[in-house]
Amino acid sequence: MKKISSFLLLFVIALALHAELKLPAIFSNNMLLQQNTEVKLWGWADKGLTVSISPSWSEQKYTAKADNSGKWNLTIPTPAGSYQTYTISISDNKSNIIFNNVLVGEVWLCSGQSNMEMPMKGFKNQPILGSNEAILRSKNKNIRLITVKRASSLSPQDDIIGEWTEATPETVKEFSATGYYYGKLLNEMLDVPVGLILSAWGGSTIEAWMSKDMLSGFDDIKLPSSEEDTKIPNRTPIMLYNSMINPIAGYTIKGCIWYQGESNYERPDQYPLLFEKMVSEWRKIWRQGEFPFYFCQIAPYNYASIAPIEKQGGKFNSAFLREAQYKSAQIIPNSGMVVLMDIGEEKCIHPRDKKVGGERLAMMALGKTYGMTGFAYESPTFKEMVIEENKAILSFDNAPMWLTAYGQELKQFEIAGADKVFYPAKAEIKRSKVEVSSDKVSKPVAVRYAFKDFAVGDLFSTEGFPLSSFRSDNWDE
Known part of the structure; x- marks a missing residue:
């Protein structure tokens, strides 16, 4: 029995020492890479092996060596965005991976809580205005989508569940309505492919999207230390950052759009501090400088219907949170806030008119990031x-x-x-x-x-x- 156990142990160790060539799921067929820049790719292989990457838009081969833990990373230059599809071949001399139907264009991260997560098909008994017709007309091979599946963890993770797809009625109906309308207008006005990465979870607090280090100094925010502390993962600090941001951080993007705040509405005084810290630290881990960060101000809604029975001194008028978001836009560099005061619904926290929010975000990006002129894009x-x-x-x-x-x-x-x-x-x-x-x-x-x-x-x-x-x-x- 001891001999069998020893054999199994040696077999497991041998498997662990042999790391198959692999990239995280954020890289897949149909993916879209940011144009005119150096994009980062990373993955795993046997330690010491040289990994080579050959994109079809270039005759150059790019190489990196896997370190002692089997990890490797490198950057490759990308051409100007176009509607031409490419392949990317990756090899470590033992195995090969080929990514097909790859596009180059503009990549944006879409994150937040339910108003960002809300799909084009709507929620049950909560429709999206005009969505069925928009879904019907949504087939567009030059808009690429990937949704990071909901996940949470006490410790930082290195991979996600998700894959890139082309925009079709089947894929668009499941994708963020705010994100889709944003990307659709960008694609139309810029005339380049657009890729959208959705990482959102309904009901989530902002501190769930922040790491342990980001929350240092916020002494009133309790960090989880065991599974017992994580019964509501989307409202538990660090849990979503670890599983839904950390694994994709570094995938080269143009910028981020954000729709969140409803779950922090009773703590408006703290919100600008948390928000500024989160954006600053996300930018650091992406290592792309102060990339654009545009966000939706929460829409009016009867928050009294969901206020805790014991208010315990909170500010339970969501106008204070809207004010906090305005203050955030003043202190976060290269940011902007779109106002949704005209589409709120008294009895539904999810405004049905998602096209307005998505397109206002897009107009802000087109004006502030892409330098287009001749139109307005900010509220008075x-x-x-x-x-x-x-x-x-x-x-x-x-x-x-x-x-x-x-x-x-x-x-x-x-x-x-x-x-x-x-x-x-x-x-x-x-x-x-x-x-x-x-x-x-x-x-x-x-x-x-x-x-x-x-x-x-x-x-x-x-x-x-x-x-x-x-x-x-x-x-x-």
Whole structure:
């Protein structure tokens, strides 16, 4: 019996010492690589073996040697994006791997929680507006998709479950609606192939997407130490980072789009600190500098319906979180926020109009990252308030064509005096400014706009971009 056990042990060791040539699943047939740059490839082989890579767009062969643990990595230059397909051959002189139907173009990471994860087919009893027709027309071999399967772990992982596919009705219906509409507009306007990597999990907190090191200094956030601490993995710090970001970090991208915040809405004061730290550290592990990071502000919704029974001092008005996201955009370099005040739904946390969010993200990228001109891509933002007699005069940035309410009465403004009591206000657009007043407030001190859990935004730029909810005060209530 001991001899058999010893033999089995030696057999297992021998297998471990023989590492088959392998790449993580983020590399596969149908993949799309970032154009005009040096892209990183990595994998495993027998230690000491030389791995060679030959892309069909070049006569050059690129090599790397597997280290003592069997890991190897290298970079290869990519050509300008085009609709020509390529192959990539990989060999270690013992075995070969060939990736077929490879494209080169623009690659974006799509991450966050359920509003990013929500597929084109919708959730049960929660439709996506116009999705069936969009799915029907979605066949496009120049849009490539990969979804990182949900996974969680206490320790960093080195691989995922997922594979690249072409956009077809069958694959698009299962893919992020926000991500798909984003990529579709990029592909149309840039006239190059677009690849989208989806790594999202509904209900996830931002700290679930951060590593142990990233959370150092956030003493109130408890890190898991055992499986007992991970019963709700998507709301447990480090769990999603370890399994859904760490294995793909380094796959060369152009930038990232992000839709998350709903699960952190009751902790708005902490959110900009966490968000800035996460983006900064993601950029470090990707080693691509300050790549673009664009995100959706959470849409209005009746969050009171999901608030904990014991609120324990949290700020349970999601307008505070929207404000925190606005602050995040001011402190995170090369970032931008799209506003969704016009598509929120009081009784559903998942707005059905995903095309608006996806295309607003795309317009921001087309303007800020790709330098296209002639169109608007940012919402106006509150600049300052000046008191004139009994009126508050508000001015705004990013409103070169002034403001509009599309001929409707502005109903989302409130005004308060020194007593901090807010009253519904009369608001009138005066070119690029808004005059706010109320018969009940003779000496205005503060103004708020749509600063509620749920409100339908009614103030826009002339180009059609809604203003975020905002306030002129810094009162906590």
